[in-house]
Amino acid sequence: MTSTQLGAAGSEGLDSEEPHGLDETAFYREVRSFSFWFEAVEGYLEGRPHGYVPSTPDEELDPRRRERLITTLCNYCVGEAAALEGASGMVRLAPNHNSRIFMATQVADEARHLEVFLHRLGELGVTDPELEVRRRAHPSIVAFKHQLLELVDAGDWDAAVFALNVLLETLEFTVFRHHARTADVITSQILDGVVSDERRHLGFGENTLGHHLVGHPTDRTRLIEIKGHLDSLVMGALDGAYGDLGLHRGERPKLGRDYLQAVERLGILS
Amino acid sequence: MADFLSQYSIQRWLEMCPQGYLEDTVYGHAEGGSEPPELLDNEVLLESSIATTVQLIAGERCALAASSGLVNLAPDFASKRFLATQTLDEARHVEIFTQRLFDLGVAKEDLESTVDRYANPNLVRFAEILLEKVSDGDFIAGVVGQNIVLEGMAFTVFELLEATSRDLNPKFAQTLSGTIADERRHVGFGENRIGSLISEHPEKRGEIERMQQEMSYYMLATFADVFSDSGESVEEGRRVANDLAAERGGDPGDAAWHGADLGSASVEEIEGVLADTVLGEFRSRLGRIGIEYQSPSVPA
Numbered sequence A: 001m002t003s004t005q006l007g008a009a010g011s012e013g014l015d016s017e018e019p020h021g022l023d024e025t026a027f028y029r030e031v032r033s034f035s036f037w038f039e040a041v042e043g044y045l046e047g048r049p050h051g052y053v054p055s056t057p058d059e060e061l062d063p064r065r066r067e068r069l070i071t072t073l074c075n076y077c078v079g080e081a082a083a084l085e086g087a088s089g090m091v092r093l094a095p096n097h098n099s100r101i102f103m104a105t106q107v108a109d110e111a112r113h114l115e116v117f118l119h120r121l122g123e124l125g126v127t128d129p130e131l132e133v134r135r136r137a138h139p140s141i142v143a144f145k146h147q148l149l150e151l152v153d154a155g156d157w158d159a160a161v162f163a164l165n166v167l168l169e170t171l172e173f174t175v176f177r178h179h180a181r182t183a184d185v186i187t188s189q190i191l192d193g194v195v196s197d198e199r200r201h202l203g204f205g206e207n208t209l210g211h212h213l214v215g216h217p218t219d220r221t222r223l224i225e226i227k228g229h230l231d232s233l234v235m236g237a238l239d240g241a242y243g244d245l246g247l248h249r250g251e252r253p254k255l256g257r258d259y260l261q262a263v264e265r266l267g268i269l270s
Numbered sequence B: 001m002a003d004f005l006s007q008y009s010i011q012r013w014l015e016m017c018p019q020g021y022l023e024d025t026v027y028g029h030a031e032g033g034s035e036p037p038e039l040l041d042n043e044v045l046l047e048s049s050i051a052t053t054v055q056l057i058a059g060e061r062c063a064l065a066a067s068s069g070l071v072n073l074a075p076d077f078a079s080k081r082f083l084a085t086q087t088l089d090e091a092r093h094v095e096i097f098t099q100r101l102f103d104l105g106v107a108k109e110d111l112e113s114t115v116d117r118y119a120n121p122n123l124v125r126f127a128e129i130l131l132e133k134v135s136d137g138d139f140i141a142g143v144v145g146q147n148i149v150l151e152g153m154a155f156t157v158f159e160l161l162e163a164t165s166r167d168l169n170p171k172f173a174q175t176l177s178g179t180i181a182d183e184r185r186h187v188g189f190g191e192n193r194i195g196s197l198i199s200e201h202p203e204k205r206g207e208i209e210r211m212q213q214e215m216s217y218y219m220l221a222t223f224a225d226v227f228s229d230s231g232e233s234v235e236e237g238r239r240v241a242n243d244l245a246a247e248r249g250g251d252p253g254d255a256a257w258h259g260a261d262l263g264s265a266s267v268e269e270i271e272g273v274l275a276d277t278v279l280g281e282f283r284s285r286l287g288r289i290g291i292e293y294q295s296p297s298v299p300a
Helices: A023-033 A036-045 A064-093 A096-122 A129-136 A140-154 A157-184 A185-215 A221-244 A251-267 B001-004 B011-020 B043-073 B075-103 B108-118 B123-137 B137-164 B171-201 B203-229 B231-247 B269-289
Strands: none
Touching: A036 A096, A036 A185, A036 B075, A036 B203, A064 A096, A064 A129, A064 A140, A064 A157, A064 A221, A064 B043, A064 B075, A096 A129, A096 B011, A096 B043, A096 B075, A129 B203, A140 A221, A157 A185, A157 A221, A185 A221, A221 A251, A221 B171, B001 B203, B011 B075, B011 B171, B043 B075, B043 B108, B043 B123, B043 B203, B043 B231, B075 B108, B075 B171, B123 B137, B123 B171, B137 B171, B137 B203, B137 B269, B171 B203, B171 B269, B203 B269, B231 B269
16 A cells, blocks of 8 residues: 555644644544555564565474473463453544544454464464464463453453553563563564564553543542553563563563553553 | 464554555555546536545444454454454555545535435445344354455445556545555455354354345345436536547547446446356355355345
């Protein structure tokens, strides 16, 4: 697809090809469009079927490391399935068409993540990935998925955006980024692509809730309560991830701290 | 099933759509494409184009809501992933048809009031029947309603609109070509995936047949409403096409569609060919998945 034409709506003095040169309404229309999504993903998906460059040699993993990677990827699949089902349910809840179209792009992103992780499991010799995912899923991430889908089923848009686009995306962003540094080359490339998507999803959550809370400051208390409730599940999921990734004891608190700081940095709850 | 579903993966979708027939397009058409001045400057054609585009938006909004709802209901990951691509396809359709309304001069702040004003109530009821199935968590009925009935109707209507726009409005015709390619994929998934589920759940047949009959009734009622109001715009469109052809020193050409000469057929004939074509498609597609097509009553 070609570059979208942004010039007409751009403010004087700003680069008219940059979304940030647009007024607020035009900005949202632009960054939540199919065209914007495609241009964003094109850069890091082009030439990477299944999330990595096909010529990349697959490292020989020792059996223990391979087992750990399979368990880790199975739990990533639970998180991505939660994100996929959550995001798809949220399309109907979105308060306007721009948000609805953005959520549709997120649905496709989450489905792609699920697909590339399942494909990687297949490459690692897992013959029935769906069964393996069920077998190896940690209770905390499964419980988080149920909680998220309950919020979606209840039609609670703000809480669902918070649980999915802030908490779950931050958890995944933190764990995937950490894992990408130590993973085998193919898994690392897959994770880098996924992290690029998560960044966009986080941006949507931060922006949507930030704007909402300006007009509805009392809703902050409710979101803090939800966070308090879900944090224990997130920490449980992180605990599971520690073991799967084979982290040393000294490194473990760092990942939890990274997650909490990442949520804090969004500034939604402060 | 696994092999067939591998043809509906995100990877395949990326290669076929954004990196395939949508490459080098903006809002579904070539960059720089615009609505023809003969349409924008003609009050009758402009209003008719706005009304038509609103029906497309209403249908695609329903498809977006339904396909996203079906992701959660799908029984396996592969179907969820396909429905995720369909969700994004439908969102793209909402976006490109909404953009067309803006290209036709509808102000952004008037979008919803324009949709409310022109959306046909029978089409809205058609959509509600489908969305009720999705809300009830009925995956099989939802996919039949969405991927066979709604998509089957959209596919045929888009083909008709594409045939009538090819000469006068290449920009809109190209936009429609991309959506037709999408709809073809959606209908294919519906047929392939649901056949096996229907044979596993034969008790669902009766309910699904009633849904198809009811949706078909409201589809025919929509066609009847739209065509009964379109005589003037069809005649005006033909006059403009003839004038343009005369200016270019040729004739308007033969726009034939399913045996009907779109340049001379009466509005009633075109409506009849459209209805017969859609219902014929329903009959053969439903037959392939083991559902017996039910003739709807004819709207008054």
